[in-house]
Amino acid sequence: xxxxxxxxxxxxxxxxxxxxxxxxxxxxxxxxxxxxxxxxxxxxxxxxxxxxxxxxxxxxxxxxxxxxxxxxxxxxxxxxxxxxxxxxxxxxxxxxxxxxxxxxxxxxxxxxxxxxxxxxxxxxxxxxxxxxxxxxxxxxxxxxxxxxxxxxxxxxxxxxxxxxxxxxxxxxxxxxxxxxxxxxxxxxxxxxxxxxxxxxxxxxxxxxxxxxxxxxxxxxxxxxxxxxxxxxxxxxxxxxxxxxxxxxxxxxxxxxxxxxxxxxxxxxxxxxxxxxxxxxxxxxxxxxxxxxxxxxxxxxxxxxxxxxxxxxxxxxxxxxxx
Amino acid sequence: xxxxxxxxxxxxxxxxxxxxxxxxxxxxxxxxxxxxxxxxxxxxxxxxxxxxxxxxxxxxxxxxxxxxxxxxxxxxxxxxxxxxxxxxxxxxxxxxxxxxxxxxxxxxxxxxxxxxxxxxxxxxxxxxxxxxxxxxxxxxxxxxxxxxxxxxxxxxxxxxxxxxxxxxxxxxxxxxxxxxxxxxxxxxxxxxxxxxxxxxxxxxxxxxxxxxxxxxxxxxxxxxxxxxxxxxxxxxxxxxxxxxxxxxxxxxxxxxxxxxxxxxxxxxxxxxxxxxxxxxxxxxxxxxxxxxxxxxxxxxxxxxxxxxxxxxxxxxxxxxxx
Numbered sequence: 001x002x003x004x005x006x007x008x009x010x011x012x013x014x015x016x017x018x019x020x021x022x023x024x025x026x027x028x029x030x031x032x033x034x035x036x037x038x039x040x041x042x043x044x045x046x047x048x049x050x051x052x053x054x055x056x057x058x059x060x061x062x063x064x065x066x067x068x069x070x071x072x073x074x075x076x077x078x079x080x081x082x083x084x085x086x087x088x089x090x091x092x093x094x095x096x097x098x099x100x101x102x103x104x105x106x107x108x109x110x111x112x113x114x115x116x117x118x119x120x121x122x123x124x125x126x127x128x129x130x131x132x133x134x135x136x137x138x139x140x141x142x143x144x145x146x147x148x149x150x151x152x153x154x155x156x157x158x159x160x161x162x163x164x165x166x167x168x169x170x171x172x173x174x175x176x177x178x179x180x181x182x183x184x185x186x187x188x189x190x191x192x193x194x195x196x197x198x199x200x201x202x203x204x205x206x207x208x209x210x211x212x213x214x215x216x217x218x219x220x221x222x223x224x225x226x227x228x229x230x231x232x233x234x235x236x237x238x239x240x241x242x243x244x245x246x247x248x249x250x251x252x253x254x255x256x257x258x259x260x261x262x263x264x265x266x267x268x269x270x271x272x273x274x275x276x277x278x279x280x281x282x283x284x285x286x287x288x289x290x291x292x293x294x295x296x297x298x299x300x301x302x303x304x305x306x307x308x309x310x311x312x313x314x315x316x317x318x319x320x321x322x
Numbered sequence: 323x324x325x326x327x328x329x330x331x332x333x334x335x336x337x338x339x340x341x342x343x344x345x346x347x348x349x350x351x352x353x354x355x356x357x358x359x360x361x362x363x364x365x366x367x368x369x370x371x372x373x374x375x376x377x378x379x380x381x382x383x384x385x386x387x388x389x390x391x392x393x394x395x396x397x398x399x400x401x402x403x404x405x406x407x408x409x410x411x412x413x414x415x416x417x418x419x420x421x422x423x424x425x426x427x428x429x430x431x432x433x434x435x436x437x438x439x440x441x442x443x444x445x446x447x448x449x450x451x452x453x454x455x456x457x458x459x460x461x462x463x464x465x466x467x468x469x470x471x472x473x474x475x476x477x478x479x480x481x482x483x484x485x486x487x488x489x490x491x492x493x494x495x496x497x498x499x500x501x502x503x504x505x506x507x508x509x510x511x512x513x514x515x516x517x518x519x520x521x522x523x524x525x526x527x528x529x530x531x532x533x534x535x536x537x538x539x540x541x542x543x544x545x546x547x548x549x550x551x552x553x554x555x556x557x558x559x560x561x562x563x564x565x566x567x568x569x570x571x572x573x574x575x576x577x578x579x580x581x582x583x584x585x586x587x588x589x590x591x592x593x594x595x596x597x598x599x600x601x602x603x604x605x606x607x608x609x610x611x612x613x614x615x616x617x618x619x620x621x622x623x624x625x626x627x628x629x630x631x632x633x634x635x636x637x638x639x640x641x642x643x644x
Contacts, residue, residue, distance in 0.1 A: 027529050028536060162536055169540060169549075200522030206531065206558060207349050213532050214350060214484055217539050218491060227491075236528060 010317040011121040012041040015114035016310050017105040017303070019181060019273045020150030022160070023234035023264030024212045030150035031160045031173075033181055034310055035303030036105065039096040040074055040114035041320040044122055047090035050078045053322060054094050061101025065111075069093075070142075073108045074115035077139025081119060084135070085127075091119055094320060102190060103183050104267030106151035112139030113155040117312045129156045129311075133168055151267070158311030160220065174223040177307035178282035179275055180260075182251065182289045184298040186270040189244060193268040196240040209236045225261060225277050232262025232275060245270045247296030254292040258285030275307060332642040333443040334363040337436035337634040339427040339625070341503060341595045342472030344482070345556035345586030346534045352472035353482040353495075355503055356632055357625030358427065361418040362396055362436035363642040366444055369412035372400045375644055376416050383423025387433075391415075392464075395430045396437035399461025403441060406457070407449075413441055416642060424512060425505050426589030428473035432634075434461030435477040439634045451478045451633075455490055473589070480633030482542065496545040499629035500604035501597055502582075504573065504611045506620040508592040511566060515590040518562040531558045547583060547599050554584025554597060567592045569618030576614040580607030597629060 014037040020030025036059075045051065050069040055062055069075025078091045093115060099107035113136050120126045136152035149163030162169040216231025218224070242248045245265065255263035255274035259281045263274035272289065276282040286302040293300040336359040342352025358381075367373065372391040377384055391397025400413045415437060421429035435458050442448045458474035471485030484491040538553025540546070564570045567587065577585035577596035581603045585596035594611065598604040608624040615622040 025532065025536065026525075028533050162540070164533070164537075171540075197525050200524055201528050202522055203348075203519050203558075206523050206528045209528065210347065210532060210535050211350050211486070213535060214347065214539055215486075217536055218484070218493075221543055236525075 008317065008320070009043045010041050010320040011043065011118040012039060012315045012317040012320060013114045013117035013121070013312055014039045014315055015110040015117065015155045015312040017099045017107075017110060018151045018154045018309070019179070019266040020106060020148075020154065020163070021267070023232055023238060023262065024209065024216050025150070025162070026234070026237050027148050027150055029160065029162055030154040031179070031307050032154040032158050032309035032311060033179060033303055033305035035181060035305055036099045038098050038107070038110035038114050039315065040111060040118050041094040041317060042078070042115060042118040042122060043092050045090040045092045050075045050082065050091045050093060052093045052095065055097060056095065057097030059097050059100040060103075061107065062097040065095075065097070065101070073112035073139040073142050076142045077112035077116050077135045078119055080138040081116060081135045085123065092322065100183070102188055104188070104265065104269045104271040105181065105183065106155065106267065108143035109136070109140045109151035110155060112136055113152050113312050115139070117314060121314055130167060132156060134166070154309070155312050159308040171217070171220050173220065173308040175306070175308060176277055177275060178279045179273055179305050179307050180255070180282045180286040180289060181266055181271055181273045181303045181305070182286065182293060182300050183271040183303070184247065184293045184300040186246065186298055188268060188270045190268055193241055193244055196244070197237060201236055205235050209234070228275070229261035232264070234264050238264050241265055241269060245272070247293050247298060248272060250292040250296060251289050254288040255285050258288045260285055279304070330639065330642070331365040332363045332639040333365065333440040334361060334637045334639040334642060335436045335440035335443070335634055336361045336637055337432040337439065337477045338632050339421045339429075339432060340473045340476045340631070341501070341588040342428060342470075342476065342485070343589070345554055345560060345584065346531065346538050347472070347484070348556070348559050349470050349472055351482065351484055352428075352476040353501070353629055354476040354480050354631035354633060355501060355625055356627035357503060358421045360420050360429070360432035360436050361637065362433060362440050363416040363639060364400070364437060364440040364444060365414050367412040367414045372397045372404065372413045372415060374415045374417065377419060378417065379419030381419050381422040381429075382425075383429065384419040387417075387419070387423070395434035395461040395464050398464045399434035399438050399457045400441055402460040403438060403457045407445065414644065422505070424510055426510070426587065426591045426593040427503065427505065428477065428589065430465035431458070431462045431473035432477060434458055435474050435634050437461070439636065443636050452489060454478060456488070476631070477634050481630040493539070493542050495542065495630040497628070497630060498599055499597060500601045501595055501627050501629050502577070502604045502608040502611060503588055503593055503595045503625045503627070504608065504615060504622050505593040505625070506569065506615045506622040508568065508620055510590060510592045512590055515563055515566055518566070519559060523558055527557050531556070550597070551583035554586070556586050560586050563587055563591060567594070569615050569620060570594060572614040572618060573611050576610040577607050580610045582607055601626070
């Protein structure tokens with residue numbers, strides 16, 4: 001049991017927001033950002049189940065989250081963890097939502113990652129991040145309906161991560177890479193965002209996407225901004241989803257006009273992210289991107305972060321009460 | 323003018339066969355092999371054009387190649403080179419075909435690459451390989467109808483190369499990687515091989531292909547045989563073309579049963595290639611793959627080569643006559 005958890009039985013951890021997927025790596029690549037975060041407190045209970053005691057936070061969607069453990073991403077992840085390790089105890093959980101649901105920033109994923117990292121500190125033999133991954137996939141699937149790791153993986157490891165079915169592969173990230181994520185006050189039609197992807201794709205576009213992905217990965221590996229920029233172009237998913245986000249074209253143009261290496265939709269949207277080769281460029285671009293959303297009639301929040309963003313970590317467990 | 327070319331006015335060069343594409347990198351990735359090769363001799367002529375004096379070699383298809391420079395991959399490449407550098411002379415060309423046409427081993431591409439490398443040695447200011455690339459694309463397009471560099475790029479640089487529209491990016495290749503290429507005595511229906519690719523692709527397959535490509539590139543970078551093996555799986559093109567190659571399934575199975583990291587179609591086929599983590603494994607697998615083709619009724623040739631295959635080079639220009 002970790003130092004943080006010892007005082008009053010509670011263990012507390014945060015998980016950062018993340019952008020998954022990164023345009024060209026649909027269902028494959030994500031990165032974490034130093035922006036909004038979910039915080040989850042967990043303590044052992046005498047029971048044999050998982051109880052969600054409260055969900056706090058006034059971000060959009062927080063009040064609609066289920067308290068039933070099976071149906072909650074954090075609850076489900078802890079149920080799977082319990083079962084897998086044969087724990088002789090249950091968990092009580094308090095969730096503080098900081099990431100808006102339906103923002104495209106991994107709000108559902110963050111709760112289960114933070115819960116796992118908090119609970120892990122309560123185990124006699126804590127698991128590695130790699131071992132926690134499958135429970136995070138279990139949890140996240142409650143919300144998305146399928147096992148996609150492009151949000152939970154960067155939350156667990158930080159930075160840019162390749163999320164596979166059974167493991168995570170962290171990728172090298174140049175320290176001069178900065179991101180901007182702008183989250184507009186829009187309600188995204190998530191079902192529609194999935195539906196538009198179903199019609200099939202041409203060989204031409206599939207090959208172009210492969211070429212871009214190869215350039216992107218090689219660019220990261222070689223810290224080559226030209227390759228990263230040439231690669232960060234999603235020709236499969238973005239063209240079908242962009243019209244679901246009012247103002248997207250203008251916001252992307254604002255990012256590119258401000259020197260972005262590339263820009264695309266964060267997750268299913270409506271957030272938009274862009275990558276830059278310095279903090280200063282990113283900062284200036286963030287204002288321009290927000291202005292473009294404002295011109296389209298939408299207020300927005302802007303997050304500036306190194307692309308090598310933080311990973312989920314334990315926090316001091318002060319002030320938690322049942 | 324190079325030493326090799328000085329004696330009698332002829333400059334001579336070879337280009338190796340190549341596998342383009344490498345399964346998962348359609349129209350993007352190729353590698354050269356130490357196997358059959360085309361040899362081209364070039365000398366300056368007093369005229370202002372390019373004359374193909376002879377095409378030698380008794381490999382399949384050689385006799386059907388056009389002597390008209392515009393319609394010949396070597397001739398066309400040299401015409402474009404002449405024009406670009408404003409040469410005050412023409413070229414005479416003798417082609418010795420060593421790579422069968424329609425084999426899937428880059429036979430058309432090799433003639434133009436060898437011609438360019440031979441002609442380049444005759445220039446006052448020889449060009450770099452990178453500068454020769456666009457002329458190779460010009461030449462190869464005569465045969466394929468479009469500009470694809472996945473054969474000419476590895477012939478120009480050797481090893482595994484990412485072929486883009488405007489440049490080549492050589493990729494790192496572990497020195498323990500060996501390839502087997504087996505070329506059966508089959509006539510491939512090239513038009514059909516292109517036709518079957520036209521129907522559109524599902525999101526599921528496009529995403530799986532991206533995942534495999536990412537694993538493949540990361541595996542090469544990290545010299546990780548597991549990642550290379552997981553990545554070397556073509557779910558887009560191979561499933562549609564494999565039925566055009568009688569015996570393919572058995573040959574691929576023989577490769578995998580013999581320890582191949584992966585196996586797929588070389589080019590449009592009918593050749594089949596496989597990658598191995600040692601020369602010994604490759605050698606044994608080659609026999610098994612040939613046996614599988616034999617069981618299907620086809621004699622075959624087998625080439626064993628490091629994946630880091632050779633690049634086109636100059637040769638002594640002995641014995642060439644007009």
